[in-house]
Amino acid sequence: MVHLFLLTVLLNGEIVSEDMYFRNIYDCSRFSKAVVQSRSELSRLHEPRTTTITAYCLPKLVDPEGLKVY
Numbered sequence: 001m002v003h004l005f006l007l008t009v010l011l012n013g014e015i016v017s018e019d020m021y022f023r024n025i026y027d028c029s030r031f032s033k034a035v036v037q038s039r040s041e042l043s044r045l046h047e048p049r050t051t052t053i054t055a056y057c058l059p060k061l062v063d064p065e066g067l068k069v070y
Contacts, residue, residue, distance in 0.1 A: 005058065
């Protein structure tokens with residue numbers, strides 16, 4: 001068992017990805033930031049966006065056997 005960081009991605013509050021594991025928090029955070037900033041949808045001035053993308057990293061104690069670790 002090892003500690004890895006799980007990247008969790010939510011779209012409008014619903015989990016859409018929970019299968020990317022990283023060896024360190026810095027790489028996980030970099031991917032998390034890239035996912036959130038990758039939005040190309042633009043809204044008009046002062047209008048709320050219709051899609052919300054959230055991503056964060058959680059430490060998990062897992063068996064790395066069979067997992068792809070980045």
